[in-house]
Amino acid sequence: MATRNSQFRAISWASQFLSHKRPSWKCASCKNGRPTSILRRSFATAPKDGPKKSYYVTTPIFYVNAAPHVGHLYTMVLADILKRWRVLLGEDDAQLLTGTDEHGMKVQQAAQLAGMDTQAFCDRNYKTFEALAKAANLDNNHFIRTTDPAHKEAVRYFWEMLEHRGYIYTAKHEAGIQLAMKRSILNRRCITLWIRQLARRGCLIFQVSTVTGKEVEWSSETNYHFRLSAFQDRLLELYDTGFIIPGKYMNDLVKSVSSGLQDLSVSRPAERLSWGVPVPGDQTQTIYVWLDALVNYLTKAGYPFPPGQEGRLGWPADVHVVGKDIIRFHCVYWPAFLMALDLPLPRRVLVHGHWTINHEKMSKSTGNVVNPFFAIDRFGVDPMRFYLARAGSIVEDANYDNAYIIACYKKMLQWGIGNLASRTIGCAKGNLRSFIVNAASNQLPPGTASDQNYETFLENMPSEVAEHMKVLNTHAAVKAIMVIIEQANKYFHEREPWKQGPESPRVIYNVTESLRIAAILLQPFMPSKAQELLEMLKVDTSNPERRRFSAAAFGSDPDYGEGVEKKVLFPPLIIEE
Ligand code: MSP
Numbered sequence: 405m406a407t408r409n410s411q412f413r414a415i416s417w418a419s420q421f422l423s424h425k426r427p428s429w430k431c432a433s434c435k436n437g438r439p440t441s442i443l444r445r446s447f448a449t450a451p452k453d454g455p456k457k458s459y460y461v462t463t464p465i466f467y468v469n470a471a472p473h474v475g476h477l478y479t480m481v482l483a484d485i486l487k488r489w490r491v492l493l494g495e496d497d498a499q500l501l502t503g504t505d506e507h508g509m510k511v512q513q514a515a516q517l518a519g520m521d522t523q524a525f526c527d528r529n530y531k532t533f534e535a536l537a538k539a540a541n542l543d544n545n546h547f548i549r550t551t552d553p554a555h556k557e558a559v560r561y562f563w564e565m566l567e568h569r570g571y572i573y574t575a576k577h578e579a580g581i582q583l584a585m586k587r588s589i590l591n592r593r594c595i596t597l598w599i600r601q602l603a604r605r606g607c608l609i610f611q612v613s614t615v616t617g618k619e620v621e622w623s624s625e626t627n628y629h630f631r632l633s634a635f636q637d638r639l640l641e642l643y644d645t646g647f648i649i650p651g652k653y654m655n656d657l658v659k660s661v662s663s664g665l666q667d668l669s670v671s672r673p674a675e676r677l678s679w680g681v682p683v684p685g686d687q688t689q690t691i692y693v694w695l696d697a698l699v700n701y702l703t704k705a706g707y708p709f710p711p712g713q714e715g716r717l718g719w720p721a722d723v724h725v726v727g728k729d730i731i732r733f734h735c736v737y738w739p740a741f742l743m744a745l746d747l748p749l750p751r752r753v754l755v756h757g758h759w760t761i762n763h764e765k766m767s768k769s770t771g772n773v774v775n776p777f778f779a780i781d782r783f784g785v786d787p788m789r790f791y792l793a794r795a796g797s798i799v800e801d802a803n804y805d806n807a808y809i810i811a812c813y814k815k816m817l818q819w820g821i822g823n824l825a826s827r828t829i830g831c832a833k834g835n836l837r838s839f840i841v842n843a844a845s846n847q848l849p850p851g852t853a854s855d856q857n858y859e860t861f862l863e864n865m866p867s868e869v870a871e872h873m874k875v876l877n878t879h880a881a882v883k884a885i886m887v888i889i890e891q892a893n894k895y896f897h898e899r900e901p902w903k904q905g906p907e908s909p910r911v912i913y914n915v916t917e918s919l920r921i922a923a924i925l926l927q928p929f930m931p932s933k934a935q936e937l938l939e940m941l942k943v944d945t946s947n948p949e950r951r952r953f954s955a956a957a958f959g960s961d962p963d964y965g966e967g968v969e970k971k972v973l974f975p976p977l978i979i980e981e
Pocket of ligand 1: 464466467474475476478479505698700725727728729757758759765767
């Protein structure tokens with residue numbers, strides 16, 4: 405491969421970067437003589453108190469080589485809950501980005517297998533992910549495709565900047581290439597030797613993948629490398645700032661980065677991989693699909709940024725939501741690329757566990773997947789969102805189980821919320837409004853110690869939920885909201901307001917408030933059902949202030965309850981086994 409001069413494009417505002425002192429070395433064709441560390445620059449971590457920018461959350465972008473499964477739906481829903489939570493807090497301009505990863509070997513080969521033109525294959529398949537975002541009621545502001553021209557332009561620019569700053573050089577890259585259809589690239593650690601005895605003819609020695617057991621062939625090729633090794637210290641410092649949530653995943657990464665970082669091969673020969681963005685000025689090489697894909701988060705934030713407008717569309721991202729299998733890409737490569745360009749770093753990466761079936765990872769390669777469209781059709785979009793958030797775990801893997809979804813639906817939604825709402829409305833005998841009016845004018849009967857304890861509990865719960873959301877623990881947050889419902893049911897049964905005792909109006913009011921508060925807090929999790937419950941209670945949902953987090957305070961809405969009638973919020977499931 406011919407070495408070449410950097411083809412630095414003349415974009416007038418690119419001069420912002422030119423003012424930096426260039427590293428003392430230049431793009432070289434070998435590693436000899438390169439320094440072991442790189443000068444620390446000013447954006448070690450994202451500026452915390454910069455000008456106000458929109459809250460910006462992202463999902464990973466999904467490979468279009470196969471159809472989506474419930475694991476993908478989970479990632480989408482988590483990110484959507486985080487976005488909707490910020491809207492609940494009053495940040496109407498919060499941004500959510502999702503999309504599809506359309507370049508690389510996997511997609512190239514899947515298109516070949518399907519006997520289709522690769523672009524046509526992507527044009528067909530990305531639609532399924534877009535449809536899933538819609539079916540899951542994602543409130544995404546953007547849907548990116550890595551084949552979008554604007555994205556390809558951003559990738560080229562990003563590359564040129566890395567190269568211009570001296571972080572890219574050419575070198576020999578040695579790797580095992582998996583024979584057979586998949587041809588995935590493996591490093592030395594993933595390869596072992598197998599010896600097969602041949603009857604009376606000695607033996608054959610094979611190199612095989614330790615993961616798949618398939619035969620690999622050792623190959624050596626020259627391509628472009630990124631000076632990842634120079635960022636080890638700064639990455640370790642970054643992990644100290646709480647960059648990775650939860651901490652469990654961070655500990656493994658710290659161990660691995662502390663043991664040393666190799667420079668990273670960031671291109672592939674175009675003769676092997678043609679489906680991607682060509683290296684600017686060198687058509688014989690294609691940019692590594694992960695470098696290409698990670699830049700998507702910048703593309704939709706308006707990269708390349710005109711000077712002074714870096715944060716205009718939300719960069720740096722507040723949260724990247726990712727599954728645990730792609731931590732290294734998001735927590736090692738991505739921050740290192742950004743550090744190399746002095747770009748602000750994403751604030752946090754939220755890593756979640758995997759969904760399993762019979763305790764094995766749900767995965768398109770093994771085929772043990774649940775079709776998310778079928779699940780949504782069967783249980784409804786809100787119950788599915790609720791189930792995934794409630795049963796899914798950030799820290800551990802979670803086992804997908806239809807029986808548990810049904811149990812969850814019956815116990816928590818149908819009985820827990822739906823039945824409580826009907827019974828409370830029943831107790832109010834068609835005049836729920838009068839209890840709200842009396843509460844607002846302080847005319848409810850004085851309560852017992854049990855009523856007062858319950859009111860204190862209700863006053864405290866919204867901030868407990870908010871604390872969980874602050875640390876991105878959607879699982880703990882929805883669990884805490886459901887504690888409101890559980891306690892409200894318990895209180896209702898203990899205090900028996902249907903007997904119309906002297907304190908009953910206070911009990912009815914307290915339980916109604918529990919439903920209103922829970923409905924407000926549930927909006928990010930079950931947007932439609934929460935809205936239905938608020939409408940059922942005749943909360944003025946056309947007034948955004950009545951459904952914000954600030955309205956989830958005990959006694960804060962004096963105006964609801966007029967003409968409330970019973971409705972079935974969670975109808976019985978039609979179960980076909
Ligand atoms: N294209 C890359 C991501 C690039 S982001 C710049 C990719 N795509 S993927 O389609 O394979 O996976 C997308 C997401 O789905 C990843 O976060 C992955 O962890 C997640 N999941 C895939 N299988 C999963 C489960 N079984 N359970 C939960 N999430 C899972 O990786």
